[in-house]
Amino acid sequence: MDKVTLHRQVIVMENKKIENIDFDKVYDYKEYPDVISGRCDNCGNTLFKSSVNNGAFLRECRQCGMKKSI
Secondary structure, eight states: OOHHHHHHHHHHHHHTOOSSOOTTSEEETTTSOOSSTTSOTTTOOOOEEEEEETTEEEEEETTTOOEEEO
16 A cells, blocks of 8 residues: 555544544444444554454454444
8 A cells, every 4th residue: 555545544534533432432333334444443553352242243442442343
């Protein structure tokens, strides 16, 4: 991926951030899909802590703690 493409993706990511992220809330992937696939919408990190809770796959960003139910 070249720098121009990456820069465009970062701009799009910044424009579509969830306002006032509540880190105690678990966001639904259907309602808030990844802006850039496989990256945290808040910080852009690619490392997640994954778990299964009540039959739902839960993904938590290791850097900022944002959670999504997949």
